[in-house]
Amino acid sequence: MSTKKVSAILLASTLVLVTACSSNGGTQSTAPAETPAAETPAPEKKGPTSITMLTGVWGQPPVDIEKSAIFNKLEELTNTDLNITVVPVSNYDQNLNLVMAANELPELVHAFNSKAPTLVKAINQGAFYDLSEFDLSQYPNLQQIPELIWNNSKINGKVYGVPSPVGLNAQDFMIRKDWMEKLNLKEPTTLDELKELLIAFREGDPDGNGQKDTFGLVGRGYGLLGAFGVQEPQIEGDMMLLEWMTPGYRDYLVYLNELYAKDVMPKEYFLMKGSDTKDMLTNGIAGAQSAGLHNAGELTVEVQKKDPNASFMPLNPIQGPNGYTGKTQLGYYGMWLIPTSVDKAKVPDILAYLDQTATDEVNNLMNFGIQGVHYDSLEGQKATASDAQIKLKDEEAGQGTIVFVNKYRPYNDVTKNGFAAELEEQLIESIDNHIELSTANPFEILISDTFSSRYNDVFKDLDATIIKVTTGAISLEEWDTFVEQMKANPTVQQMMKEFKAQYDLANPQ
Known part of the structure; x- marks a missing residue:
């Protein structure tokens, strides 16, 4: 809550009190004047959460993430300051293995193959958090992912990542x-x-x-x-x-x-x-x-x-x-992991980012861009856009850059196609x-x-x-x-x- 808003609320209360006192038949009050209550300072607004990230892109990578209106909007919606390394999916696993071997993991890592041997070995060696240690119930969008999908994504019976759901099929x-x-x-x-x-x-x-x-x-x-x-x-x-x-x-x-x-x-x-x-x-x-x-x-x-x-x-x-x-089918494709090198106190903030991305607004932003700029209209998961708009979107967001959790849609493989x-x-x-x-x-x-x-x-x-x-x-x-x-x-x-x-x-x- 901002200071300006707190002051407005206090002023409104004072006006009500004054009006009540002034309507007492013109009789003067002999009560001693009250000492004005001290104004409660507003809590400081939390600044953006900085997150370093390693992820993949299916096709053309973004041209310049820092200058991208789409990524700037993503940071605005999630209150984050993102530092993203994007690697083509074709050699993503190789790059992830090198980063793990060098012990240079960023704060958030996407894994396309969540059961890859080198990744599982790193998990067994304690490289990533067991997320069940954190209160996942406070993330409403992640809670929409069915228990079946969470269970299917477990490794050694534990939750080492947030699965990106693809719907039931x-x-x-x-x-x-x-x-x-x-x-x-x-x-x-x-x-x-x-x-x-x-x-x-x-x-x-x-x-x-x-x-x-x-x-x-x-x-x-x-x-x-x-x-x-x-x-x-x-x-x-x-x-x-x-x-x-x-x-x-x-x-x-x-x-x-x-x-x-x-x-x-x-x-x-x-x-x-x-x-x-x-x-x-x-x-x-x-x-x-x-x-x-x-x-x-x-x-x-x-x-x-x-x-x-x-x-x-x-x-x-x-x-x-x-x-x-x-x-x-498993119901998910890929998952997000948080390395144990990250301060444990920061993990809830990173989970909050993932939760905020599992929405229609962020999913549509990354898939289609900004309405009026990258597309004209959106019906379901079908956007109407010119070739120039699509080209601009691909330049700014890339072709399938994975920086979000899919919003859970029960029959997504069916409903997204407009049959x-x-x-x-x-x-x-x-x-x-x-x-x-x-x-x-x-x-x-x-x-x-x-x-x-x-x-x-x-x-x-x-x-x-x-x-x-x-x-x-x-x-x-x-x-x-x-x-x-x-x-x-x-x-x-x-x-x-x-x-x-x-x-x-x-x-x-």
Whole structure:
């Protein structure tokens, strides 16, 4: 509160008192004059919090942060004085490792890969604060992040960073709805019905050109894993089996092999890149894939540019022998950490900065700029701007400079795209169904130093062996032998022990 405001309040009180005294029928008061109360000095306004920061940028970096109207506005909104080092995402982890090795960490650090081995090692050595030691309940915007996301971001069962949420989502199958309807099929509710639908997409001429030139499935169909129980932790003594060692993974390979034998998948599916599968889907060559559910909306937008009647729909979770298809996602990407070299008394101020950035105002500022300067209007998360305005925004803010916490929006991957209302509603309903029925991959939140450091050399033949089983190049018995050999490997056993220890930390009895 400023001194000027305090004085105004005191003056108003005095006027009320004088008026009351003066209205006493003109009778003079004989009471002794009161000694005026001493004016309470106003507390000094807290100056900006200075914060040094290391973060990344996805594309073009800001030209000059100090002269940027966008960054100046960010400092104004958060009452901070920011000293930001921006590094391209392409070599960010390398730069972060160098800074940690040199013991030159700034006061606030962004980590894109929060489970990176070198980062986890630094955490284990005490380089970063466990933020659960601080009262996080006083930060209302951070409190909007669901407990599930906080739990998924924990390391060794502790909160070492503020996760940047990306909303709830799941991965599962999406199919060409118009193909399904043309072939008089219904949405599959069993794995057998799913297989029949995918085969029909290959053999039933869904595009109506009289040729067998469409495929039922592109990609590896990872949405099937949950239905076979692969995502349920499987423990043997003091070891946690890797997902591909489980009986359920063997069943998944059998299912995929049956599809491959029916020519449902491209012969060299394992060589295809993400851009290749997208091209096949949007050009009417393939009818299904397993991916993030919001992709059904994005694919629909693209395919309708060529065929207005075409559309993709997400499938609801399909019950299998040991669970449901699909996989729920972590709900965050990257997190902010505060080094223990920072004065502990300053940590709440840095957390306050992060809290203040997790708002529509700051998110929109960094994503779109200042209205009237960098864009004309904003509807949801879609800005109307000229090429010149976009260029100016990219120069001043950079293209995807990470200096804030994403505001939590429950279905952000869906709602940010401006899909048609019916499609958006369908996608949100499907995500809700998956969150209720599908499971997450536990290995996405667990850490094994041995796994991270030795994966490439120990498992150099793993992917090739999986492909050979899928394509029928080797038998299931040969797969079983491979798995048993890997389970007997001392290095692999060490990995499984470390994963089991991590699982126990995350799931205390």
